[in-house]
Amino acid sequence: MRRSQMPSTHTLAVLVENKAGVLARVAGLFARRGFNIESLAVAPTDERFSRITIVVDAQSAPIDQIKKQLDKLINVVDIVELSTESAALREMVLVRMKVDPGKVPEIEELVEGFSGTIINATEDHLMLSLSSHPEDLDDLLSQLRPFGIEELQRTGAIAIPRIE
Amino acid sequence: MQMDGGQALLKALEFEGVEMVFGYPGGAILPVYDSVLESGIRHVLVRHEQGAGHMASGYAHATGKPGVVMVTSGPAATNIVTPLADAYLDSVPIVAITGQVPYGLIGTDAFQETDTTGITMAVTKHNYLVSDPNDIPHIVHEAFHIATHGRPGPVLIDLPKNITDAANPDSLMTWKDPGPLDLPGFQPVLDADPADVTAAVKLWTEASRPVIYAGGGILKARGAAELTALAERTNTPVVTTLMARGAMPDSHELNLGMPGMHGNYTAVMAMQEADLLIALGSRFDDRVTGRLDSFAPDAKVIHVDIDPAELGKIRMPDVAIRGDAKRVMAAMLAEFGSATLADHGGWRSTLSGWQENYPLAYESAEPGGKLKPQMVLERLRDASPKDTIVASGVGQHQMWASQYWQFDHAYTWLNSGGLGTMGYSIPAAIGAKAGMPDRTVWAIDGDGCFQMTCQELITAAVEKIPIKVALLNNSYLGMVRQWQEMFYENRYSEVDLGGPVPDYIKLSEAMGCVAIRVEDPDEVEAAIERANAINDRPVVVEFVTEPEENVYPMVPGGKSNSEVVVPPFQQKERNQ
């Protein structure tokens, strides 16, 4: 598959304590230190901890400094930097399209090629989802765009290290 | 034991060994203040909450114990934002307790509600909003631990009124001594990796122009003795930053004094020409480095800091050592063993040549002219006990104080280095004196700074904390005026403080101080002696000084340290 050579982003898996305000602390740190967030996904892993997957813009600051500043937050327990090789990276997108009725089969074929799912379809509307590597989402979306995307929502990437 | 949250807070403070709190009461913190009456902790009632914050800082720096500030919600909480930011940038361990509206009212724009934890997130090391009074003992315990361990800093605890108010059933709690700490995300590393120490020592033995760049972290780590030992063992000259003044005696021949924007010529140039900088608890602040891309161009760097985020943040080190400065210095000393170092003879003679040609110096006043501030500080230094604690404001007077005082003891210099907070000196001096009542404490203040926080002299008078203030009155916001003179073609904009108002003598007397005005050079010594002899109330000595005196040397903002400007009379000598 097409994976870019020089990463323009870094992916961090950040384990945090489930304490009130922890997301504000992380987001506030990025804002005040001038680090740019590409995407952020967060949910509890158990009673005590949550995992935040942050994709950061590699241009905005040295990744080492971003990791060290994050680590200073008292509620941040662990930070792992994930590379495409070392991690399983997934993202989901929901797309609603208004299309030329004659194009529906073509679009269905395209979505199937990415192992996406058509959630429902009318004569001139399509609703679909794809859960895959974020770059696959980028590819699919760029191919769908000429057909007429009405609305879309991406979740932001989530990631954990691969089995060795 | 059953109690309410207010009682639990005081008990928790006592459990942490707190002896003194600087604060100001109000609605949301009222129940806690009711418990203050029963407590053995001394409460110092300030006149503005900002003062309480700086007092806690001054107390902490002078005593080595965390300072505590306690105020109500809303405007009181926002009034301590400045001292929190100040303590955050200068890594001072303080714990702030703020009242908050009852938990159920949070988010409703209730009277005196502010989002205190939200507002202070960026200026504290950590903060807490407590929802259950049973959490008070362990949260207070954690707060003190976090404030004082690793890189120290301020921690805030926001206490909603419903959990402290005895009249509210929400406040009922059962006291339990805090158990073991459970902070998986806060595990400071104190001891260096031995391989890094070995690598550092190797670089050091090879260097021919080494300089120790000593920062405030050495004082936080209580490593002053190790610094001198390490400098002596390696025969390496030391520069002490604004935050590290006193970390090594100024009288020591290896101590070159303060580097940076207003550092002395030798300290500035020593860093600039070094082939090795050993940065110990310092952070390559822009006021030290000047223009970064031309800073110390030939130097390799060993950087020691307890905060790993400082390593490589500004200047990439050749050897980065994460650890407590005191322990790392001890490890380095051990690692040196009987190693021999490269010869520094040439380097030392370069340095003494600079010292001879460009000493810190000023031109004496013309006969009948106004007092020179530098002369006043020299006299004050010579007439005061050697271990006098000095707290300064921010401006020209701060730079002269750092330059002309002789700091031969650690923890005798208090100032606002990172934030540059005007008004710091009087409250910080009060905090230091409250914690160290047997020491002489002088606030060295500017007239602009004095007008920001002088009301705390009422606190000093009423609470019987007899500090002394040397007010260097140049009737200007002098530091700003100097920049306007040098970089804005003498276009003075809003820097004239409009003397003779206020009358500092009447003002100080009205606040319960003894006040002395000095205009004649022959009266300087007598006034200082009189002030030093007064121990039952605060004293203000107003020195009316030369208004247009400038601070030299100076590295103009954004310029390379190599372009350091020496005073005009030394420039002439240079051209001869």
Ligand SMILES: Cc1ncc(C[n+]2csc(CCOP(=O)(O)OP(=O)(O)O)c2C)c(N)n1
């Ligand atoms: C709270 C705050 N406001 C503004 C400044 C900017 N500033 C730095 S020094 C200075 C002048 C200080 O005047 P004064 O206290 O009279 O000291 P001097 O420089 O005259 O010795 C000002 C306005 C500051 N550092 N802090």
Ligand SMILES: [Mg+2]
């Ligand atoms: Mg002034």
